[in-house]
Amino acid sequence: MGGSDYEFWVSVRRSVAYALLVTGGSLVLGMGVALLLHKTIRGRAAVTLIVIMPLAISHAIGGLMWKLMYNVEFGILNYVLESVFGLKVNWLSDATALYAVAVVGIWMAAPFVALFFLAGLQSLPRAPFEAARVEGASAWQLFRHLTLPMLRPVILVVTLFTIIDALRSFGAIYLLTEGGPGVATLVLPLYMYRVGFGYSSVLGKGAAIAFVLILLTMALAAVLVRLSRRPREA
Amino acid sequence: MRLRGSAVAILVGLLLVYFLLPLYHLVTMSVKTDVQTFASPPVWIFQPVWDHYRVLLRGKFPGFLANSLLVSAGSVLVTMALGTPAAFTLARARFRGRRVLLLAILGTRMLPPISLALPVFLAYLRLGLLDNRLGLVLVFLTFNLPLVVWLLKGFFDEVPDSLLEAARMDGCSILGAFVRIAVPYTSPGILACTILAWIYAWNEFTFTLILARRDAITATVALASFFDLEKVAWGSIAAGSTMTMLPVVLFSLLGRRFLIRGLTGGALKE
Numbered sequence: 313m314g315g316s317d318y319e320f321w322v323s324v325r326r327s328v329a330y331a332l333l334v335t336g337g338s339l340v341l342g343m344g345v346a347l348l349l350h351k352t353i354r355g356r357a358a359v360t361l362i363v364i365m366p367l368a369i370s371h372a373i374g375g376l377m378w379k380l381m382y383n384v385e386f387g388i389l390n391y392v393l394e395s396v397f398g399l400k401v402n403w404l405s406d407a408t409a410l411y412a413v414a415v416v417g418i419w420m421a422a423p424f425v426a427l428f429f430l431a432g433l434q435s436l437p438r439a440p441f442e443a444a445r446v447e448g449a450s451a452w453q454l455f456r457h458l459t460l461p462m463l464r465p466v467i468l469v470v471t472l473f474t475i476i477d478a479l480r481s482f483g484a485i486y487l488l489t490e491g492g493p494g495v496a497t498l499v500l501p502l503y504m505y506r507v508g509f510g511y512s513s514v515l516g517k518g519a520a521i522a523f524v525l526i527l528l529t530m531a532l533a534a535v536l537v538r539l540s541r542r543p544r545e546a
Numbered sequence: 547m548r549l550r551g552s553a554v555a556i557l558v559g560l561l562l563v564y565f566l567l568p569l570y571h572l573v574t575m576s577v578k579t580d581v582q583t584f585a586s587p588p589v590w591i592f593q594p595v596w597d598h599y600r601v602l603l604r605g606k607f608p609g610f611l612a613n614s615l616l617v618s619a620g621s622v623l624v625t626m627a628l629g630t631p632a633a634f635t636l637a638r639a640r641f642r643g644r645r646v647l648l649l650a651i652l653g654t655r656m657l658p659p660i661s662l663a664l665p666v667f668l669a670y671l672r673l674g675l676l677d678n679r680l681g682l683v684l685v686f687l688t689f690n691l692p693l694v695v696w697l698l699k700g701f702f703d704e705v706p707d708s709l710l711e712a713a714r715m716d717g718c719s720i721l722g723a724f725v726r727i728a729v730p731y732t733s734p735g736i737l738a739c740t741i742l743a744w745i746y747a748w749n750e751f752t753f754t755l756i757l758a759r760r761d762a763i764t765a766t767v768a769l770a771s772f773f774d775l776e777k778v779a780w781g782s783i784a785a786g787s788t789m790t791m792l793p794v795v796l797f798s799l800l801g802r803r804f805l806i807r808g809l810t811g812g813a814l815k816e
Contacts, residue, residue: 345561348554359558361802362565368798369569370749372766373787377568380575380784386584388571395587419564480658483751487770501660501752508664509756515664522661533656537649 320521322495323503329410330499331478334417338474339467341418342425347455349426350433367423375484378416379404382488409489409496416484421474432466433459465539472536476529500525576784583780598785607786610768614790617679617754617764618747621686625694625743628687630736633698634724638710648699655692659752662688667756677759685753690743697742701735702728738804745794765790 345363349356366374381387382403390400403412440458449457460467482501485491491502498506500521508518575583577594636648666685667676675681705728713723729736754767763771769790772783798805 344557348558348561359562361799362562364798364802364805365565365569365795367805368745368794369791370751370766370794372749372751372770373572373791374568376769376783376787377572380571380780381568386588386780388567388588391588419568423565476656480660482658482660483766486751486755487773501658504660504664505756509667515668519664522658522664525658526661529656529658529661530653533653537652 319495319498319503323498323500323521326410326495326497327479327499330414330417330481330497331475333411333414334421334478334481335471335474337414337418338421338425339471341422342470343429345422345426346429346433349430363426364423366420367427371420371481371483372487374420375416375487378412378419378484379488382412404489404493406493406496409493413485413488413497416488417478417481420484421477425470425474428466428470429463432463436462468539469536472532472539476532476536479529479532480525500528572784573788575780576788578781580781598781599789602782602785602789607765607768607789610763610765611789613679613762614748614764614766617682617686617762618744618750620679620683621690621747622740622744624683625687625690626736626740629691629694629739630698630729631724632691633695634702634728636695637699637702637705648696651692651695655689655696657688659689663753663756666753670757676757677762679762681757682750682754682762682764685757686747686750689750690746693746694739694743697739698732698735701732701739705731734804738801741797741801741805745798748794 345359349360349363369377381389384390384400384402387403389403394400401408403409436459440462441454444454444458479499480501481499482505485497485499485502486505489497491498491506504518504521504525507514507521576598577596578589578592579595579597582589582592636644636651662685670676670678670681673681675684709727709731710723713727714720718726749766750764751766751770754762754764755770758764758767765786769783769786772779772786
């Protein structure tokens with residue numbers, strides 16, 4: 313037994329990268345969707361309905377759907393690429409797999425984020441916005457100097473929630489790549505599965521990885537609890 | 547203004563494509579022949595064929611769906627039976643350590659299932675609960691019970707004190723006030739939690755993959771095992787996935803108002 317485990321540190325890095333990509337992506341996308349829905353656009357009910365769809369679908373089936381989308385031979389993505397640029401991409405290959413998997417993670421997380429942001433937006437007071445609009449503030453200025461600061465508590469809570477959820481993602485990645493090719497998408501839960509339940513199962517080591525994952529999650533959860541309690545007590 | 551309107555329309559269009567295309571791809575694939583599936587350019591207009599469904603329904607798949615139904619219904623039943631009184635107590639009783647207990651419950655909801663799976667696997671090995679539907683029912687409590695307790699506590703907080711006090715005055719016991727006043731008052735919340743817990747149980751993958759081998763396998767895990775075959779049966783996978791997610795999608799569309807409230811209301815509080 314060596315003093316260090318190469319794959320463990322790879323999987324820590326993969327997990328951090330995956331969580332950052334998914335959190336960043338779904339926050340931006342979720343905010344966009346929430347803003348769109350907040351301004352009463354036409355067909356809002358239909359859009360809400362469609363956007364919350366991924367929430368109801370099992371992560372495993374979500375992974376499956378995207379496995380079909382990414383398929384080199386018959387996937388829609390490659391069909392579009394081929395007809396526009398005349399090339400085919402192996403989306404789940406070494407170089408792009410982590411990003412491809414993160415796109416699926418965003419697809420699953422963004423609706424949740426959007427719902428929270430929408431709830432937040434709808435609870436904001438109207439008066440400051442009207443006052444600023446009278447003063448001639450642009451839409452961007454309103455967003456940057458009023459919406460964002462006022463939503464800060466919600467954004468913090470949602471961010472932490474999303475990170476925690478991304479760190480324990482398993483089903484979709486298991487179906488898309490099983491952590492591969494090689495170690496390209498070997499995030500901690502997948503590594504834990506490989507070590508603990510794979511062909512050469514090493515239960516003790518698996519338990520150690522599982523415990524690291526719990527510690528990481530609980531540390532983040534503790535921060536989350538602190539953050540979400542503050543506005544209420546103040 | 548005209549320009550902004552069309553920009554918004556394009557954005558909405560892109561969003562719809564991103565969120566819906568995977569769904570469309572899967573469902574249409576389930577009613578295409580294999581030749582149509584692999585055709586390039588893709589076939590957009592075709593006569594739906596139900597062969598994939600027929601093959602699946604003649605095989606073992608109905609059994610897997612039945613497992614999904616039994617396990618999810620069983621676990622929701624136990625979750626609600628334990629979670630409703632627990633949530634009421636946490637909302638109404640004042641005792642030392644209540645706050646810590648609440649946070650601990652919230653914390654367990656965030657635990658990664660994959661981390662819990664290993665000790666549960668070892669315990670089930672001893673208890674003979676591996677590949678057992680009852681074993682799955684019990685383990686699903688680890689994620690559903692904290693969720694339901696936490697969300698329902700929020701709903702029970704909203705029951706007016708005066709209502710409960712009036713009930714006590716009229717001679718109701720605490721249990722009576724809970725059954726006759728609090729439960730009916732929060733019935734929309736209880737319904738939302740039931741649907742939500744059912745969706746999570748129906749969709750569960752990680753625990754089932756690890757704890758079920760043959761007899762207790764649910765539909766979601768059965769779908770994953772289709773890839774182990776020598777020649778991947780894409781049509782069957784698409785048809786099976788469609789069948790598995792159909793009830794959930796229907797339920798969440800019907801109960802979307804409750805669900806949105808359940809999803810956002812409870813977690814934003816406290």
